[in-house]
Amino acid sequence: MSDQDEQPEHEQHFRVEGMVPTGDAIITARFDRDDSHTYDGYVSSGGYTALRKALTEMSAATVHNEIKLSEIQGRGGAGFPAGIKWGFLPEGVYPRYVVVNGDESEPGTYKDRMLMERDPHQLIEGTVLTCYAVDAAQAFLYVRGEMALAQERLAQALNEAYERNLVGRNVLGSDFSVDITLTWGAGAYIVGEETALIESLEGERGMPRLKPPFFPAVKGLYLQPTIVNNVETLANVPYIVNEGGQTFHDIGAPTSTGMRMFAVSGHVNRPGVFEVPNGVTTFRMLFEAPEYCGGVRDGRAIKAFIPGGASAPWFYEEHLDFPLDKPTVDKAGSMLGSGAIVVMDERTDVVAACWRIVRFFARESCGKCTPCREGTTWLERVLKRILDGAGRAEDLDTLLSVSENISPGLTFPPRQTTICPLGPSAVAPITSAIERFRDEFEHYIDHGVPKDGIDRHPITATGVPVHA
Ligand SMILES: Cc1cc2nc3c(=O)[nH]c(=O)nc-3n(C[C@H](O)[C@H](O)[C@H](O)COP(=O)(O)O)c2cc1C
Numbered sequence: 478m479s480d481q482d483e484q485p486e487h488e489q490h491f492r493v494e495g496m497v498p499t500g501d502a503i504i505t506a507r508f509d510r511d512d513s514h515t516y517d518g519y520v521s522s523g524g525y526t527a528l529r530k531a532l533t534e535m536s537a538a539t540v541h542n543e544i545k546l547s548e549i550q551g552r553g554g555a556g557f558p559a560g561i562k563w564g565f566l567p568e569g570v571y572p573r574y575v576v577v578n579g580d581e582s583e584p585g586t587y588k589d590r591m592l593m594e595r596d597p598h599q600l601i602e603g604t605v606l607t608c609y610a611v612d613a614a615q616a617f618l619y620v621r622g623e624m625a626l627a628q629e630r631l632a633q634a635l636n637e638a639y640e641r642n643l644v645g646r647n648v649l650g651s652d653f654s655v656d657i658t659l660t661w662g663a664g665a666y667i668v669g670e671e672t673a674l675i676e677s678l679e680g681e682r683g684m685p686r687l688k689p690p691f692f693p694a695v696k697g698l699y700l701q702p703t704i705v706n707n708v709e710t711l712a713n714v715p716y717i718v719n720e721g722g723q724t725f726h727d728i729g730a731p732t733s734t735g736m737r738m739f740a741v742s743g744h745v746n747r748p749g750v751f752e753v754p755n756g757v758t759t760f761r762m763l764f765e766a767p768e769y770c771g772g773v774r775d776g777r778a779i780k781a782f783i784p785g786g787a788s789a790p791w792f793y794e795e796h797l798d799f800p801l802d803k804p805t806v807d808k809a810g811s812m813l814g815s816g817a818i819v820v821m822d823e824r825t826d827v828v829a830a831c832w833r834i835v836r837f838f839a840r841e842s843c844g845k846c847t848p849c850r851e852g853t854t855w856l857e858r859v860l861k862r863i864l865d866g867a868g869r870a871e872d873l874d875t876l877l878s879v880s881e882n883i884s885p886g887l888t889f890p891p892r893q894t895t896i897c898p899l900g901p902s903a904v905a906p907i908t909s910a911i912e913r914f915r916d917e918f919e920h921y922i923d924h925g926v927p928k929d930g931i932d933r934h935p936i937t938a939t940g941v942p943v944h945a
């Protein structure tokens with residue numbers, strides 16, 4: 478028996494040398510059509526067949542069961558299996574709601590926007606199917622404030638869906654009725670956190686709720702049972718209903734099923750959103766394959782990359798052959814999060830990169846708890862001082878001790894002294910960068926400038942870097 482035969486099946490897949498899994502796109506399949514956002518474009522390419530099928534041939538429990546079989550993990554960050562989450566709804570408690578989280582704002586994340594702009598009917602069909610499966614008569618689709626085109630196209634698509642009785646009373650002549658309400662956010666990152674989003678929907682300031690007892694499936698919107706799911710998660714539902722949960726499960730790895738969207742930005746030749754087989758595609762394939770990112774710019778080496786959004790601990794050269802598989806990445810001390818991958822090449826000023834990320838979290842802190850409100854601001858200021866050439870010998874200790882007050886033990890997944898994970902999110906880039914590139918911080922503190930071979934991005938008084 479060869480070594481490969483002894484490996485689990487999904488590991489054998491990603492170890493085949495030179496193999497680049499491409500797979501058939503599921504939820505981005507219509508992206509290259511000019512009319513992908515219209516009702517006609519959607520229906521002429523198979524749209525709304527899943528809804529017709531479910532309402533004529535499947536009970537709500539059967540639809541739910543297919544989602545469970547698919548083992549689709551939520552695509553909004555935590556990766557919780559959707560089928561299991563839907564099962565948390567307490568029996569017999571009504572009204573109950575479905576909330577679609579389209580607030581996508583993590584730096585580097587832009588997959589949900591693409592789905593809402595390019596295929597809004599797919600999301601509407603997925604939302605109606607979800608409501609059918611969990612017996613909800615009302616859904617809310619919450620879209621980030623800045624996404625004007627997504628809002629316009631979703632509104633247009635929803636009107637078309639109402640006109641054709643795909644949403645509304647007695648959908649397609651069945652005894653199932655559902656309304657979808659569109660809501661535009663005001664552009665706060667923290668409102669992506671599900672309980673803050675619920676507060677915002679209720680007309681309150683978008684601040685996370687203390688948990689427990691407010692686990693949304695049990696007590697969510699208006700303190701009623703509420704399912705909150707990410708846009709990409711629900712966009713997959715029509716495919717799963719049409720093809721069956723097992724078909725979806727057979728794609729990718731058993732531990733990370735289906736196709737999955739990754740938004741790659743930074744120093745690659747072809748940044749963009751790619752829908753790839755989940756769990757079997759490796760970071761290296763994604764970065765280097767011509768059908769994906771086509772390599773790092775100017776043929777340079779990779780210095781670091783963020784595997785799953787700005788709040789994820791950084792990965793390095795030694796992680797390039799890891800598959801995009803949730804348990805693998807979790808075990809290595811980071812996360813795939815919302816699928817936002819940021820690549821930094823060998824000339825990147827990691828001190829500046831770290832500061833930019835921390836600045837984002839400091840600005841987006843809702844201010845409800847002190848360690849996050851005060852701590853992230855301190856972190857940002859100390860990093861800025863170092864970048865300005867006024868760093869002090871004790872600054873690295875200060876950064877780590879403030880971080881420790883936000884996230885005791887500096888571990889990942891983080892422990893937190895805060896209400897939500899935003900505070901610890903600012904800690905991940907600091908611990909990553911200091912642990913790996915301490916010499917670069919020390920060089921800045923000693924000389925006021927980055928080490929040789931690093932591209933400097935001078936920062937203006939407003940804090941905006943000037944790119945030479
Ligand atoms: C600070 C913060 C921001 C978040 N932003 C988003 C977001 O923009 N979109 C999203 O779907 N989930 C976001 N989440 C995760 C949500 O709280 C929630 O887990 C998710 O919407 C559930 O959907 P899923 O199970 O389909 O992934 C965020 C979480 C935190 C802590």
Ligand code: SF4
Nearest residue numbers: 843845846849895897
């Ligand atoms: S951790 Fe930050 S963003 Fe989260 S509730 Fe506390 S202050 Fe608000």
